[in-house]
Amino acid sequence: MHWLLDAWIGTQTWLFETFVSPVLFHFNLMEWFDDAFDAVEFFMLGVVQILVIALLMRPLEKRRPMENVKNRRLPAVDRVYTVLSKLGVVPLVVFVIAYPITNEIELQMRGLGIAPPRIESLMPWLHDHPLVTFLIYFALYDFAAYWIHRAQHGFSWWWALHSLHHSQREVTAWTDDRNHVLDSLLVTLVLVIFSQSVGVQPGDYVSILMVGRLIESWSHANVDLGFGRIGDRLLVGPRFHRLHHALGTPAEPRIYDHNYALVFPLWDMLFGTARYDRKARPMGVEDPAIDADNDLGWLGQQVAGFRRFAAAILPRLAG
Incomplete structure (x- = not known):
């Protein structure tokens, strides 16, 4: 695996020195040197995620x-949302505001x-078990x-933004990144603050x-596959999450207020929001004004x- 790591770091270094470093130098932005080097890796990981979606999930x-x-x-x-998000355009905007x-x-x-x-300070034995440490932080992140x-x-007011994610009638692996920029900013702020409060380091984050x-992209995939009776209760999959995108009906109003978990269904099971069934339901939202998103482009x-x-928020401010 060392050759793969060396190739990854070599590619990151080449991209940075060839394309990014000259721009930083030209505009006298060298104080962003370390952050920009990390951003190149973020970009590369985004490319990998897009390839996984396009070549495996699709x-x-x-x-x-x-x-x-x-x-x-x-x-x-x-797909526009995915490219903008995975390649760092939207995250860059969010970072500039949130940082x-x-x-x-x-x-x-x-x-x-x-x-x-x-x-690791509370449980020193974890120093010798980095994978266990990562899983603990990962579980804390997913809980938040x-x-x-x-x-x-x-x-x-938050649903007014998040409903954009739910307005899609044809949910696919590309749908995970379908979010309003302001919604992404709010989520990022809360998660980063939470991560800081529990001691998650930037690299771990x-x-x-x-x-x-990547797991969230898979959970949005229009795929009739699961992890088995036990596995579906350990990890969120397409069947579990698809109900969360189901269209509300008079018989099942706001059916999408179930199966909130992003990675571990445990949270839904613990707090009474889990719902397991394989009933086929149309996707989307019942509000025609929100459903009209499907006739619009990204902007x-x-x-x-x-x-x-x-x-949603102006009446509250006026009151």
């Missing part, structure tokens, strides 16, 4: 679909003498993500994020989502 969707795609035009905009906020919070915590201990996801559905996002969807957000 063929499975065509071979073993859970439901036949009725309108192949609709998933096209989700000063989270950095200030970290400085204030240090000024107050608050330095959350890492799990579960409650953030419930908040996205529970607060009307990036790894957790990448593994989690139009961003504008429509922001308008819903403004309409």
